[in-house]
Amino acid sequence: MAHGGYAVIDVETTGLWPGRHHRIIEIGIVHLDADGEVEATFETVVDPSRDLGPIHVHGLRSADVRGAPRFEHVVDDLCDRLRGRVVVAHNARFEAQFLAAEFERLGLESPLGPDGAGALCTMKLAPTYLPGAGRTLADCCAAIDVDLTDAHESLADATATARLLSAYLRMGDAQSSWWREWGRYAALQQWPTAETPRTPPHPRFAGGAGGADDGAHGPGRAAWRSRRRVARTPEFAPVPSAGAVLSASGAVPPAAPSAVPPAGPTGSAHLTGPVDLDLDRDVFGLTVEPAPAEPRFLERATELLPQLHLDRRQNQYAAMLDKALSDGYLSRDEADNLATLAVELDLDEPAREVLHDRYFASLVSTVWAHDVLSDDERRQVDAVAEMLGIAPHRRDAALVPSVLERAPRPADDDELDEFDVIEGLDESLGAVAETRAPTLARPDVGPLAPGARVALTGSLSQGRDVLVRSLERAGLVVWPAVTTETSLVVAADVACSSGKVRKALSYGVPVVDETQLPFVLARSRRSRTAA
Structure with missing residues (x-):
């Protein structure tokens, strides 16, 4: 059976949780062949039939979706563009749960499942092919020299994920049978067709935030419409080939059973600052909570978070924390969503508290390694600690740069675990230490062993x-x-x-x-x- 290639997908949404009426507002897809070369790209904005949520994150306003197709107008073309291909996403669970919810509203079923088990996740593959990289797409892309421009635009994120997948394919040629197994699995997935019976959308979804007119769009196959932008997303360029030596020595070949998806290789607090509100009213009568207009500080920090050596369930929870905190704001809705996810992942409250502690310690370590904090940024770190329920004495210690500077180093100079640094230095408060710039290697580096x-x-x-x-x-x-x-x-x-x-x-x-x-x-x- 020939491999049908890959469909790398990214969606932008009105929030983090479809169970609370959040909807897809943009879809981006990049088609790659079986070798990771680009074949085509697709994108469309989608009228969500509600307010647009955090516009400071995705950059879409009412004018951008006015007259755009709704999900039921594009679903058949969407299925055609995914059918027969391995669906790929970074943090696939997020994309999959929103697709599952949108399909369910129409009486359809997504073969990816609500947990993303039917999709290939580049985040989950990172520890195998990018040991040391963090969870986020930006951090993984940095390892292959891809700058993630126009982040939170669906096609830009899908393009970056496609380049990441292409790099995995080049590094993973020793697991070619595993990649082929994914192709065989994708060929068996049953995507709905135009003939598949469906239920009409609920009346509450008729006439969305942009005032779309049903008569202007054919059911299931409306024309896809790109977001308005000044500078287009850069054209996909494959990762440069490094020749025939790109074998995946050291990577663990995965098991690949044919009947299931192949197993992998090995209260709210508000941050201070200006508020930017979408002028549309929520059609469900829900309160639209304000958020900072310039969230770049915490977004940078969450992009650079290192691996925490978490298990699968903890990593999924931490990935949702990344998304929730990247805009510098955690709403009541998002806090409830995290609690719901913890239940789904079978993380009890003590396990969740430990994970919050480790996450916060990692965040603090990253912040002090890359920034000299302003007073406003210190308030943001303090607010994050409050959001995560971090003990006050640990929160206070985290806001003093000398905590990490004074950290005792082990004899072999291995890197300290960030959690241990914060845990052991509650009383290390003092003067601000001078920041240290990283130094490049001496030119007399070497020698290199064969196979390095x-x-x-x-x-x-x-x-x-x-x-x-x-x-x-x-x-x-x-x-x-x-x-x-x-x-x-x-x-x-x-x-x-x-x-x-x-x-x-x-x-x-x-x-x-x-x-x-x-x-x-x-x-x-x-x-x-x-x-």
Whole structure:
């Protein structure tokens, strides 16, 4: 059975939980072939028949969805664009639960299931292919040198996820049978067709936030309509090939039973600040809660959160926390949603409190590693602590930069667990310490052992293919991503701020200029000869 390729999907929504009447307002899809090359892209805004929720996150206003199709108008084309393909998303549970809810309103059933079991999740695959990377799409993309521009636009996020998947495919060629198994599984999924019986939408959904007219759209197959934007989403560009050496040594080949989706390889608080409200009234009479107009501070922090070595259930909960906090605001609705998710994931209250503590400690560590906090940002961190129920004495300690600076280092200089840092330093309050800038590696790095992974970044003057051949002749493996297993990053400019360079600095991986590479290779050869 031929592999039908991939359909990478991302949706923007009016909120985080479909069970509370939140709806899809934008859909973006990127089609990739079985090798990860782009075939087509699709996007549309969707009239949700309600207010648009956090417009400061997704950037859509009433004028953008006025006259746009509603979900029942595009559902048949949507199914056609997913049918026969492996559906892929970053944090697939989120996309899947909204698709399941939209299908259910029409009396249809989504083959992905409400928990996303029928979709491939690039977030879940990150520990296998990007060890050390965090959960978020932005953090994973940084490891492959993809800047996530226009985040929270569906096509932009789907495009970034597609590039991430393409990198996984290149790194995972040793698991080719597992990827083929996903193709066979996708071919068996039963997506509704135009002939599938359905129920008409509830009258409350007739005439949405944009005042769409049923007569202007054919049932199930209305024309898709892009959001209005000044600068279009950049065209998809595949991750540069690193040659035939891209095997997934070290990755655990997954089991792939054919009858089920293949198993994976191995009270509210408000933040202060200006308020930006959508002028539409909620058709359900629900209160539209204000949120900060400039949420970039916490969004940056949540994008950079490291792995916490959580199990599957904890990771799903933490991913929802990422989304809830990325706009710097946690509403009563979102707090209730998190409690509901905890029940679904069988996380009891003590387990949830421990997870909140670990999450907050990680957030604090990330904040102090990348920012000098303003008074407003300190208030935001304090508000997050209150939202998560963090003990007051731990909350106070987190707001003092000297806490992390004074942290005792273990003898082997391994990185401390962020939770241990906060837990053990409740009394370490003092003067603000001077911030430390990361330093690049010395040019005399080396030697490199045979099979060591080397990543390339930037517009290399010698040409990427030339450097790849040199590294291969030296017995090294050119790897498309920077992970904790990377031994060296070769940059066109060591002072650049590319995602790979930032990742290398955070992991302690040496970074050298391309002109220094011959010296590193010579040192490696001499070391092997001497041995």
